[in-house]
Amino acid sequence: MTRTSERKKQGGRPPSYTQEQVYGVIARLIACGTPSRAIDASMVKQELCSAFGISPTVRPESLQKQVDIVLSDYESDEADALLRSLPEMVTASLDHFMQGAREAFALMVARQNARCQAQANNACEELRAEKRTALWRISELEAEVHRLEKNRQTLISERDHHLAEAEKLREKIRSDDEELNRLRGANELVQLLVSQLQQTGHEDMPRAAESASLQDRSAAKRA
Template structure:
């Protein structure tokens, strides 16, 4: 692996107790020596700083880890640029054309799937709309039936109330008639009262006087 040039990496924050370029150098040397990048972590770098570069004092773990990650990213980016730069002329454009063609084919596949899916979705929506129309029509019919039933029930209630009122009126008339019959049953009839008066001995003198007056009034006067 090609050893990259040393670059000063600054992660900001509190000043380090060591030169950040040492971290870059340790990682670059490790990569050049064939050490896998995964093993060139903060612990590896810290040990190298202390044992080979004589760094004393406290080394903040979080700051060192951030610096190590930044160095790895910087080295990987530099290697990527170098690899791309080393490609023969025309390859990049050919790759771009191939990628564009593959992208177009992929877009066509997606477009066909979209059309198919859209057709299925449209059919499902139309079926749902048809079901909705049927349901709405059924609801309208049920509402009409309910309205007719309500009207018929109201008419029956009115007829029932009218019959009940007629029955109440008849019952009242019957009650009045019964009361009148009972009253008449308790009182003697007019003719019976008249006979009773005529048969009363105390009224004989008065009756004779009345009869005499009637006869005198009804007799014809003698001719002159």
């Protein structure tokens, strides 16, 4: 009854009964053979009204809360009383048994924890191995990217060099074409001179030579 008397009453209008009265009614009902699970607010209200003259206007809802509290305290008090009634030898045996059971349970938990820890360590090691493999692969790919970039720069340099060489060759071809055209013009003049010499004879050679010389200088200026 100690825990029941120590409970603080709820706020609101004070009830017309006390917790001690409720506790006494419930204790008497249980002593008379009423199962605790069958005791409710209606049964307690009826006993309060008949035993203590409590007003029948008591609200079942608020009384049920008190009944639940008192039943819990009564069962707890009853359990404590039963445990205190055990012989000391039985209590010592129970303590020894519980100690052994506790150690067995603790050992089972420890073994399970060791297995879980081993599995976790294996999983972590696998993840670390995968991470190392991934990092190694990343370094390989980065090296390959660097190599390809270097090759690209080399190809760009070679392309620019070849383009410059091609431009030089085109310029030389243009120069050679001009020189070839100039030589063709000079050859045509020589052919013309020879033709004139054949037609006019030796007496006209100085005049033909002078004409060819003038044409040659004119062709050289055009070149």
